[in-house]
Amino acid sequence: MIELTIRETADFLLNRDHFLILCHRNPDGDTLGSGYALRNALRALGKQAQLICNDLPGRKFSYLFPTEELKSHTDARIETVVSVDVADCNLLGSALSVYQNRIDLAIDHHRSHRPFAPFALVDKNAAANCEIIYRLLLEMKAEITKELADFLYAGIMTDTGCFCYRNVTPATHRIAADLIALGADFGEINHQLFEVISQRELLLQKKVLEDLTYHCGGKVAMITITLDLLHKTKVSESELDGITALPRKIEGVEIGIVIKQRGEEEYKISMRSSGLIDVSKICEKFQGGGHVGAAGCTLYGDLDSVKERLLYAVEEVF
Amino acid sequence: MIELTIRETADFLLNRDHFLILCHRNPDGDTLGSGYALRNALRALGKQAQLICNDLPGRKFSYLFPTEELKSHTDARIETVVSVDVADCNLLGSALSVYQNRIDLAIDHHRSHRPFAPFALVDKNAAANCEIIYRLLLEMKAEITKELADFLYAGIMTDTGCFCYRNVTPATHRIAADLIALGADFGEINHQLFEVISQRELLLQKKVLEDLTYHCGGKVAMITITLDLLHKTKVSESELDGITALPRKIEGVEIGIVIKQRGEEEYKISMRSSGLIDVSKICEKFQGGGHVGAAGCTLYGDLDSVKERLLYAVEEVF
Numbered sequence: 349m350i351e352l353t354i355r356e357t358a359d360f361l362l363n364r365d366h367f368l369i370l371c372h373r374n375p376d377g378d379t380l381g382s383g384y385a386l387r388n389a390l391r392a393l394g395k396q397a398q399l400i401c402n403d404l405p406g407r408k409f410s411y412l413f414p415t416e417e418l419k420s421h422t423d424a425r426i427e428t429v430v431s432v433d434v435a436d437c438n439l440l441g442s443a444l445s446v447y448q449n450r451i452d453l454a455i456d457h458h459r460s461h462r463p464f465a466p467f468a469l470v471d472k473n474a475a476a477n478c479e480i481i482y483r484l485l486l487e488m489k490a491e492i493t494k495e496l497a498d499f500l501y502a503g504i505m506t507d508t509g510c511f512c513y514r515n516v517t518p519a520t521h522r523i524a525a526d527l528i529a530l531g532a533d534f535g536e537i538n539h540q541l542f543e544v545i546s547q548r549e550l551l552l553q554k555k556v557l558e559d560l561t562y563h564c565g566g567k568v569a570m571i572t573i574t575l576d577l578l579h580k581t582k583v584s585e586s587e588l589d590g591i592t593a594l595p596r597k598i599e600g601v602e603i604g605i606v607i608k609q610r611g612e613e614e615y616k617i618s619m620r621s622s623g624l625i626d627v628s629k630i631c632e633k634f635q636g637g638g639h640v641g642a643a644g645c646t647l648y649g650d651l652d653s654v655k656e657r658l659l660y661a662v663e664e665v666f
Numbered sequence: 667m668i669e670l671t672i673r674e675t676a677d678f679l680l681n682r683d684h685f686l687i688l689c690h691r692n693p694d695g696d697t698l699g700s701g702y703a704l705r706n707a708l709r710a711l712g713k714q715a716q717l718i719c720n721d722l723p724g725r726k727f728s729y730l731f732p733t734e735e736l737k738s739h740t741d742a743r744i745e746t747v748v749s750v751d752v753a754d755c756n757l758l759g760s761a762l763s764v765y766q767n768r769i770d771l772a773i774d775h776h777r778s779h780r781p782f783a784p785f786a787l788v789d790k791n792a793a794a795n796c797e798i799i800y801r802l803l804l805e806m807k808a809e810i811t812k813e814l815a816d817f818l819y820a821g822i823m824t825d826t827g828c829f830c831y832r833n834v835t836p837a838t839h840r841i842a843a844d845l846i847a848l849g850a851d852f853g854e855i856n857h858q859l860f861e862v863i864s865q866r867e868l869l870l871q872k873k874v875l876e877d878l879t880y881h882c883g884g885k886v887a888m889i890t891i892t893l894d895l896l897h898k899t900k901v902s903e904s905e906l907d908g909i910t911a912l913p914r915k916i917e918g919v920e921i922g923i924v925i926k927q928r929g930e931e932e933y934k935i936s937m938r939s940s941g942l943i944d945v946s947k948i949c950e951k952f953q954g955g956g957h958v959g960a961a962g963c964t965l966y967g968d969l970d971s972v973k974e975r976l977l978y979a980v981e982e983v984f
Contacts (some may be wrong), residue, residue: 361748366828379918432801485807508829510828510829511828511829511842511852512828512852512853512856512861513853514852514853516846516852517846518843518846518847520843521839521840521842521843521845521846522839522840522843524829524839525837525838525840525843526834526836528834528835528836528839529836534829534830534832535830535831539908542830543830543915544915544916544917545915545916545917546916546917547880547884547916547917547918550875550878550916553875554875554876554878557868557871557875558872560868562677562865563863566865591885594863595973597861597862597863598862598863598864598865598868599862599863600865601866612922626946666905
């Protein structure tokens, strides 16, 4: 793999045509923002460019990203295949696996990036891949319209949790400033992508709160998401991020535990700690593992016995 | 009132000493961030400066703002009184009302600023007062230490809802970039001020979700916060922002209604709309008022009859 600079990548793209751009499966705002911005910029520069993805984006993205053509491409003369925000070619998904060995250029920001293309533009310090795309479009002298600014802002906002995550750098904010100056409708994007919550999600949240329990004098909080609950509320796996982050946000809680049912008598446990307690030690007792602040394991049996064994192991560390 | 420029304000401060800085009552991150940053910068420049406030900050602020001296000052020779983030001198609170006519300089960013000091530095385009303080400290050539960067970042984050509110400008992000480069511990500040939720607040949230109702085919969502509920959960008025914003975040909801009990048979209603429906028209029917997207009124009677009259008026507009 040859690592390109921003300037070299700009030349690489300016010298080619008939682009096919690939997003990662289960697309988020950053891969979509990167893909749509790069595709539209290339088109504005007079080139043929199409964008495809293994899955259609979730409902909340539809207001920003038109999804008409994402499932297949119509250009018989594809010459250049570019992946955006794809850390590993396995993350393209089955429908795009046919391109795994045909990717010419990977543009990515993941620390876990595993090289799969002959050329790559990888900046592991970028909080979002859209930061890289923004700098690339400037280098290509592409016009960054309001529409492109919206795409790029949405990507940055997604991967930084509205500028809250610890991956944010001064450069992230400086690019956000530029994008807002270019017309990015940040208020509406924030509302649509972050604020809006469905009736189904609220119902799930209510049920989970009813079941929340505290242990070890409030130092442990535990919630359970059963298959029955997901079925009844019609909430999908991809909509669970908010609720699964809840236990460790509670004041005084040192270990947050989420129990997710996987099968009749199979439960996936994820533990998060504030860093004071090494939760990987607890999960190792059940053949699981992870890091000091985040670990997981799988337990089998009925729910009551799973909770009992888990809490016994947790109580031992206090 | 004489409006000063940033440069003139810098000179005004550099030429004086023995400062008393006043925050507004029920202090938030922006008035505290402004006050602590200005106080410590003046001290670093060799001046006497103290900071006072009518109320001690809420629990979540304590990790960032040491509150030892906020209730009174110990300088017998106060020469210069400066208010920060105070839109109206009535907002100083009763304990500070003695200073109402002694304020020499008001530094504020509220669009609703009502002049009360002979000199003022008011920038109504600043999303947070801390943006103005940051520019002022640069102009005064004060050293912006990591501690000052933390204070200023906390203020900006508070008044912009983590850069989500529509008051954000490119300048807001550029200042945030500078503050992070100066060492602001944004990850921890975001966690402490925004993420942490108390067991009491969660309990209230659960109770309110149990009571949430939808009307007009899901276009209206309504929650009720009774005095009994606040009493039982021990949640204070100042901790209600999150929950009262909920109804209008629900997908498909055009009017979010929050009913807050004020007395035995007195209920304060606040309505928020997505802008499609003018809620001030509805509130006017009950001698209330407001704007297209946000309005309020007060209804008297038992809760059931209040809800009935309210919903009757709301249904009329659909």
